[in-house]
Amino acid sequence: MKVALFIPCYIDQFYPQVGIATLELLEKLGCEVVFPLNQTCCGQPMANSGFEHLNKDCDNNFVENFKGYDYIVSPSGSCTLHIKDHLHGSDETASKHIRKNIYELSEFLIDVLKVKNLTAKFPYKVGLHQSCHGQRGLKIAQMSELVAPPFSKAEQLLGMVAGISLIQLDRKDECCGFGGTFCVTEEAVSVKMGKDRVADHTRNDAEVITGSDVSCLMHMEGILRRQGSKIKVKHIAEILNSVVS
Amino acid sequence: MNNIKIDHSAAATEFNKDEARVNWHDETLWFVRSKRDKAVFQIPEWEQLREAGSQIKNHVLSNLHDYLTEFEKKATENGITVHWAADGKEHNEIIYSIIKNEGVNRMVKSKSMLTEECHLNEFLKEKGVEVIDSDLGERIVQMREEPPSHIVLPAIHLKKSDVGDTFHEHLGTEKGATDPQYLTEAARQHLRDTFLTRKVALTGVNFAIAETGGFVVCTNEGNADMGAHLADVHIAAMGFEKIIPKAEHLGVFLRLLARSATGQPITTFSSHFHKPRAGQKMHIVIVDNGRTTQLGRADFRNSLKCIRCAACFNTCPVYRRSGGHSYHTAIAGPIGSILAPNLDMAKNADLPFASTLCGSCSNVCPVKIDIHDQLYKWRQVLVKDGHVSSVKSIGIKSMASVLNSPKFYRTAGKLGRFLMKTAPFMVNNNMNVWYNQREMPEVPKESFRDWYLRKRN
Amino acid sequence: MSSREKILSAIKTNQPDYQKLDVQFKFETVYDDLFNKFSEILSFVGGKAIEVKNFDEIKADIQSHYSGVTRIATTIAEFSDLADFSLNIADPHDLETLNLAIIEGDFAVAENGAIWVSEKHIPHRVLPMITQYLVIVVKKSEIVTNMHRAYERVKVDDTGFGTFISGPSKTADIEQSLVIGAHGARGLTVYVLG
Numbered sequence: 019m020k021v022a023l024f025i026p027c028y029i030d031q032f033y034p035q036v037g038i039a040t041l042e043l044l045e046k047l048g049c050e051v052v053f054p055l056n057q058t059c060c061g062q063p064m065a066n067s068g069f070e071h072l073n074k075d076c077d078n079n080f081v082e083n084f085k086g087y088d089y090i091v092s093p094s095g096s097c098t099l100h101i102k103d104h105l106h107g108s109d110e111t112a113s114k115h116i117r118k119n120i121y122e123l124s125e126f127l128i129d130v131l132k133v134k135n136l137t138a139k140f141p142y143k144v145g146l147h148q149s150c151h152g153q154r155g156l157k158i159a160q161m162s163e164l165v166a167p168p169f170s171k172a173e174q175l176l177g178m179v180a181g182i183s184l185i186q187l188d189r190k191d192e193c194c195g196f197g198g199t200f201c202v203t204e205e206a207v208s209v210k211m212g213k214d215r216v217a218d219h220t221r222n223d224a225e226v227i228t229g230s231d232v233s234c235l236m237h238m239e240g241i242l243r244r245q246g247s248k249i250k251v252k253h254i255a256e257i258l259n260s261v262v263s
Numbered sequence: 264m265n266n267i268k269i270d271h272s273a274a275a276t277e278f279n280k281d282e283a284r285v286n287w288h289d290e291t292l293w294f295v296r297s298k299r300d301k302a303v304f305q306i307p308e309w310e311q312l313r314e315a316g317s318q319i320k321n322h323v324l325s326n327l328h329d330y331l332t333e334f335e336k337k338a339t340e341n342g343i344t345v346h347w348a349a350d351g352k353e354h355n356e357i358i359y360s361i362i363k364n365e366g367v368n369r370m371v372k373s374k375s376m377l378t379e380e381c382h383l384n385e386f387l388k389e390k391g392v393e394v395i396d397s398d399l400g401e402r403i404v405q406m407r408e409e410p411p412s413h414i415v416l417p418a419i420h421l422k423k424s425d426v427g428d429t430f431h432e433h434l435g436t437e438k439g440a441t442d443p444q445y446l447t448e449a450a451r452q453h454l455r456d457t458f459l460t461r462k463v464a465l466t467g468v469n470f471a472i473a474e475t476g477g478f479v480v481c482t483n484e485g486n487a488d489m490g491a492h493l494a495d496v497h498i499a500a501m502g503f504e505k506i507i508p509k510a511e512h513l514g515v516f517l518r519l520l521a522r523s524a525t526g527q528p529i530t531t532f533s534s535h536f537h538k539p540r541a542g543q544k545m546h547i548v549i550v551d552n553g554r555t556t557q558l559g560r561a562d563f564r565n566s567l568k569c570i571r572c573a574a575c576f577n578t579c580p581v582y583r584r585s586g587g588h589s590y591h592t593a594i595a596g597p598i599g600s601i602l603a604p605n606l607d608m609a610k611n612a613d614l615p616f617a618s619t620l621c622g623s624c625s626n627v628c629p630v631k632i633d634i635h636d637q638l639y640k641w642r643q644v645l646v647k648d649g650h651v652s653s654v655k656s657i658g659i660k661s662m663a664s665v666l667n668s669p670k671f672y673r674t675a676g677k678l679g680r681f682l683m684k685t686a687p688f689m690v691n692n693n694m695n696v697w698y699n700q701r702e703m704p705e706v707p708k709e710s711f712r713d714w715y716l717r718k719r720n
Numbered sequence: 721m722s723s724r725e726k727i728l729s730a731i732k733t734n735q736p737d738y739q740k741l742d743v744q745f746k747f748e749t750v751y752d753d754l755f756n757k758f759s760e761i762l763s764f765v766g767g768k769a770i771e772v773k774n775f776d777e778i779k780a781d782i783q784s785h786y787s788g789v790t791r792i793a794t795t796i797a798e799f800s801d802l803a804d805f806s807l808n809i810a811d812p813h814d815l816e817t818l819n820l821a822i823i824e825g826d827f828a829v830a831e832n833g834a835i836w837v838s839e840k841h842i843p844h845r846v847l848p849m850i851t852q853y854l855v856i857v858v859k860k861s862e863i864v865t866n867m868h869r870a871y872e873r874v875k876v877d878d879t880g881f882g883t884f885i886s887g888p889s890k891t892a893d894i895e896q897s898l899v900i901g902a903h904g905a906r907g908l909t910v911y912v913l914g
Contacts, residue, residue: 030710032704032705032706034713034714053712055669055716056669058665058668059672063662064659065639066642067616068642068644069646069663072660072667073663076666079669150621150623154622154623164626165306165310189293197619197620199659203616206275206585207617209699209701210282210285239704244700291895294896295896315744319741319743321739322739322741324736324739326735347722347723349723349726349727398893400891416892416893418894423895426894444897447891447893447899448901451901454903459813475876483902484889485889485902488904489904492812492844492846493850510871510876510877514746514870515867517867518831518832518867529829530886531765531904532883532884533834533883535881535883537876537877537879538880540880540881551727555730555731555734559730559733559734
C-alpha cells in the first residue's frame with residue numbers, strides 16, 4: 019500500500035518529531051510511505067481568513083505533489099478537513115481523487131488499516147483533546163451535541179496502548195480556541211478558551227495532553243509553558259509510536 | 264446609535280479583563296447547554312426531528328410567496344389587519360400610527376427580537392411614546408438602558424447584585440437585596456400594574472400558520488398573554504420567515520424550540536392566536552428589512568430558517584467568553600454573525616471572524632442551519648468586497664506567496680523557521696500577540712523535510 | 721408599488737426552486753403509563769398532577785388546600801359552590817383580584833406536561849394567567865403521548881384563542897435561578913379524572 023505523507027507546514031517547521039512518529043508508525047504497520055518533497059501547506063490559513071481566492075497556486079502545488087497515490091495521510095485533522103472540503107486545483111480529476119482519499123492519521127489507522135492492536139507502551143495519565151475539525155468535520159469521534167451512540171477513533175487507538183490511563187474531562191469536546199488566525203485576531207477569547215481547556219485537563223489529573231491536531235496542541239502547550247505547568251503535550255502519533263521499553 | 268465602529272475583538276478584550284466574571288458567564292451558559300443536552304437525549308428521534316424541522320423550513324423558503332399570501336388571506340378573514348413593512352423604519356411607522364390612532368402614548372411589549380432589530384423602542388421614545396418591556400430580562404436591561412445580550416436570556420450578562428441595584432433604583436426594592444425570588448416578585452407587582460393599564464400591547468411571533476391565518480407566541484412568564492389579553496389592541500410583529508405551512512407542523516417546532524433553548528420540554532405558555540377577542544383589534548406587521556436580500560443569497564438564505572432558540576449562543580465557546588454585547592447587533596452569537604452582515608457588511612464585517620469555526624453551533628441548531636460553514640463563506644465575501652483591513656490583507660498575501668511556492672517556503676523556513684515571522688497564526692507580523700500570554704513553540708534543529716532527506720533519501 | 725407588492729415580488733424572484741415536503745415529521749412516543757409520565761414531567765416544570773376518581777375528591781382536595789381562600793372562580797358547574805367570584809363580567813381587567821381559577825382542559829400531553837386550554841372552556845383569555853393560582857381538570861382518557869398526537873387532536877382555529885399550558889408561570893432571567901410565579905399563576909395543580 020503506497021501512502022503519501024502530508025506534513026502540514028507548522029509540523030514540518032516546529033514539530034518534526036510528529037512527522038517522524040507518523041512516518042515510523044505507518045511503516046511499522048506495513049505501509050510504503052512517501053513524502054512528496056515539494057509540499058507546503060493545505061491553504062487553510064488563507065482560506066479561513068477569507069482569502070480562499072489566493073489559494074490557486076497553493077492548491078495546484080498540493081495536487082502536483084499528491085496526485086497518483088492510493089492514500090494521503092496527515093497527522094492533522096484540521097488540514098485534512100480543509101483539503102477534503104476545499105481543494106480545487108486546475109486538474110479537477112486529480113483534486114477529486116485527493117479529496118476522496120486523504121485521511122487524518124487516526125481514521126486511516128481505524129478505517130483503512132483496520133488496526134486492532136499496537137505494541138506501544140505509554141504509562142501516563144493522558145487527557146485526549148478532541149480537535150473540532152477532526153471531530154465535527156471529519157467525524158472521527160461522536161459529537162456531544164448529537165443524540166447518537168458515542169465513539170472515538172482516537173480513544174480506540176489509545177486503548178491499544180499498554181499502561182495508558184485516559185482521564186475523563188468535564189467538557190469532552192469544547193474547542194481549545196486556536197482557530198487559525200483567530201488566535202491573534204481574537205487574542206483575549208482565544209487565550210481564555212485555551213486556559214479553560216488546559217484547566218479541565220489539569221483538574222482531572224492529566225500528565226499528558228494528546229490529540230490529533232498539532233495546532234491545538236501548540237496553542238495549549240504555549241499556555242501550559244507560560245503557566246510553568248508540568249503537563250506535556252504529545253501528538254497521538256508520538257504515543258502510538260512510543261517504543262516498548 | 265453611534266458611528267464609532269465597535270469591533271468584537273476589542274469588546275471581548277474588555278470583557279475578559281474581569282476573568283472571574285468571564286468564568287461565571289461561561290459556566291452559566293454552559294449550564295443552559297447542559298440542560299439542553301439532558302432534554303434532547305430523552306428524545307430518541309431527536310436527530311430525525313431536527314431533520315424534519317430543517318426540511319419543513321427549506322420547503323417554506325421555496326414557497327414563501329404563496330404561503331405568505333395564503334396567511335394574509337386567512338388572517339384577514341379571521342378579523343386580523345395585516346400590514347407589510349419593507350424595512351425597520353416602515354415597521355416602526357406602522358406601529359406608531361396604530362398607537363396614535365388609539366389616542367394613547369404608551370404600550371406594553373413582550374419579547375420581540377424583530378423590534379430590537381428595527382430599534383422600535385428608540386423610535387417610539389422620540390415620538391413621545393413610552394414602551395415598557397414586560398419580559399423580566401428585557402425589563403431589567405431596559406431600565407439599565409442596555410440592549411439585551413442574549414435573545415432568550417436578555418440579562419444573562421448581569422449578576423443578581425446588578426439586578427438588585429437596578430431594582431433598588433427603579434422599583435424601590437431594598438438596598439442590597441439580591442434574592443431572585445424577591446426581585447422577581449417586585450417586577451411582578453410593577454408589571455402587573457403595567458398590564459392592567461396599557462391599551463396597546465405588542466408581541467412577537469414565534470410561528471405563523473399559513474393554513475389557518477393564526478400565530479403562536481411562546482413565553483414562560485405569561486407576559487405576552489397578560490399584555491395581549493388585557494389590551495384593546497394587540498399588535499404582533501413578525502419577520503416574514505416565521506411562516507409555517509400547517510398547524511400540524513407545530514408538533515415538530517414546539518418539540519424542538521424549548522428543549523433547544525433552555526432544556527424545558529415546552530415553554531410554559533404556547534399561545535395560539537387566531538381572532539381578536541370581542542371588541543379587540545388585532546394587527547400583524549409582516550416585515551422584510553433585508554430578508555428578501557438574504558433569501559436571494561444562495562449561500563446564506565437558510566439562515567432564515569432560524570427559530571430563535573439561541574442554542575448556538577449557549578454552546579458557542581466564543582460567545583460564552585465574550586458576552587452578547589461584544590457582537591454589537593440585536594441578535595448576537597453565531598446566528599447573529601451570519602445574519603448581521605446581510606444588513607450591513609461594513610459595520611458587521613468583524614462578526615464572521617469572531618469564531619474558531621468549531622462547528623458546535625451547527626450541531627445544536629434545531630433546524631440544522633450550517634452556521635459555521637456560512638461563517639466561512641461570509642469571510643470570503645467580506646474579503647472580496649474589501650471589508651477587511653489592509654494590514655491583514657497584506658499579511659495574508661505575503662503568507663500566501665510563501666506557501667504557494669515550495670522554494671520560497673523552504674528558503675523562508677531555513678531563515679529561522681519562517682513561521683516565527685509570517686506564521687499562519689501570526690497575521691500582521693505581530694509576534695507579541697501570540698507571545699503576550701503564550702510561549703512560542705521551541706524551534707527544532709531541523710525541519711521534518713530535512714530529517715527526511717537525511718534519513719530516508 | 722406598495723410595500724406588500726414590493727416584498728412579495730422580491731420574494732418571488734429570490735426564493736429558491738420549489739422543494740417538496742416529503743420528510744417524516746410525525747413520530748411515535750411510547751410510554752408505559754401516560755399518567756405517570758405526565759405527572760413526572762408536570763412536576764419537573766413546577767406543577768403538580770393529582771389522580772382522582774370523581775369531582776367530589778377534587779372538591780375535597782381543593783377545600784383542604786385552599787381553605788380560607790376567597791375570590792375563587794370556576795368554569796366547571798360541579799364546583800360552582802366553591803366559587804365566590806363570577807366570571808360573568810364584561811371587562812377582563814376585573815379579574816385582577818382573582819386568587820384561584822378552576823378550569824377545564826381539553827386534553828393533556830405526556831411528553832411535556834402541557835394541557836390545551838381554549839376559549840371553548842374559558843370565557844376570558846386572560847383567566848389562566850391573571851389568577852394567582854390555577855387548577856385545571858382534565859380527563860385521564862384525554863392524555864396523548866406527544867405533540868404530534870396533540871395537533872391531531874386539536875383544530876387550532878376552532879376558537880379564536882387556545883394555549884398549551886405547562887406548569888406555573890416562571891422565569892430564570894436573574895442568574896438562571898428558577899423563580900415560579902413570574903406574571904402568570906404562581907401555582908398549577910392538575911386534577912386528572914380517571
